[in-house]
Amino acid sequence: MARPRTFDEDGALDAAMRTFWEKGYEATSTQDLCDATGLGRSSIYNTFKSKHDLFERALSRYIDSMTTSQLAVMEDTRLSAAERLRTLFAMVVDAETAHRTGGRGPGCLTVNTTVELVARDPQAADMLERDTRRRLTALRAVLEEGQRDGSITSPRDAGALARFVNAAIAGMRISSQGGADRAALESIADITLDALTG
Amino acid sequence: MARPRTFDEDGALDAAMRTFWEKGYEATSTQDLCDATGLGRSSIYNTFKSKHDLFERALSRYIDSMTTSQLAVMEDTRLSAAERLRTLFAMVVDAETAHRTGGRGPGCLTVNTTVELVARDPQAADMLERDTRRRLTALRAVLEEGQRDGSITSPRDAGALARFVNAAIAGMRISSQGGADRAALESIADITLDALTG
C-alpha cells in the first residue's frame, strides 16, 4: 500500500538513548540524533513527535531494560537475600566500568535524568518516580526476606534499608562519574553490605 | 579615573550560582543570567569573559563555601570522629531539605555538575576532582582518628571508608532530588553510620 521504512525503529531508539545517555537531554541536538541514528530529520519527526517524545521513549526503554534485569536478580530464589544484593552491586559495578571510553563513563541515564530534568519535566519526573517505587518495593521485599532467613542481620526497617541501598547505588554511580575505579566501587559495595550484615 | 561599577560582583556571582544550581549549565541562557543578576549583557561580559567563565567562578564559589564549612566540622576536635560524621550528615540533610520550593530541591551543584559536565568540560572536571580529593583526604583523616579513638569500629581501610561516606552523601543528594523526604534522608544517614560503627 505504501513505501516501507528502511530503518529499524528499535535500533534508532537505542542510538538515541545512547546519545541522551552520554550528552544529556539539553546538550543533545536534533542534528546529533540524526547523526547517531543515521536518519534524516524527516524520518525522525515522522516516527517520533518531537525531540522530547523521542527522549521519553528512549528513557522508557532504558528504565525498562535496566530495572527488568535488576528485578530478575532480586527475585532469583536460588540465592539468599544477601547474595542477591551482592549480585546487584556487581551488576552496577560492571555497568559503570563497562561503558567507559577512556577515563570515565556516562553513568546511569536514570540518575542523570533525575539531576538534569526532574525539577522541570513532569513526564520524566513521573517515569522516574514510578521506577523508583518499583525498585524500592523489590528491594524491600528482598531485605525483608533476608531479615527472615538471617542473611540480613540489620534490625532496621526494611523500607529504610531499601532506600539506603537505592541511595548507595546512586552514590556509586556518581562516584564512578567522578573518577572512581573498579576497585573503589567494589569496596563501596562491600561496605554498603556491612551496614546490612555487619 | 573612570566610571565605577554600580553593582556588587559577589552578589552577581551568587545570583548566577543559584541559577546554574537550579537549572544546570546548558539550560541557563545568558538572558537568564541577566535576569537573575539584574545586570545588562554588557556588564556581565565586561566583568566575566564568557558564560563559561562565569560558570567556573560560580562553581568555584560554591565548592569553596560548601567544602570549607564541611571541613570545619571534620576538624572540630571537640567532637569524636563518629559525632563529626553525624554532624556532617545532618548538614547534608538540612541543606537538601532547606532549599526546597514545593516538592523538590536543586540538589548539590557539585553532584549536578559531575553528572552534566564532567565528561566534556575539562576545567569543571578538574575543579571537581580537586574538591573530591580534598574531601576524601579529610574524610580519611576523620575515619582514621575514629578507628584510633574507637568511635569507628569498622576494620575496613580508612580510604575505602572515606569513599563510601562520600558516595553515601552523593546518594542522599540524588535521593533527595528523587523525592525522598527529610525522614528518609535521616534514616539513610543512620544506616550509613551503621556500616562504620555497627
Add this chain to the structure above:
DNA sequence: TTCATTATGGATTGATCAGTTCAAAACTCG
C-alpha cells in the same frame, strides 16, 4: 570644567536551535 576612562543599555551579529514543508522517490496492491 575638561579630558581620559570605564560602565552601561540596546541594537545587532552569525550560528544554531527545534521543527516544518515540499517535491521526488519507493513501495504495495489492484
Add this chain to the structure above:
DNA sequence: CGAGTTTTGAACTGATCAATCCATAATGAA
C-alpha cells in the same frame, strides 16, 4: 503497469543562542 500512500532528503522557518559593537552616560583626576 499505474494509482494511491508513505518515506525520505534537502531546503527552509522563525526563534533563540552566546557574544560583540557602539553610542551614550557617568565618573575621577587634572
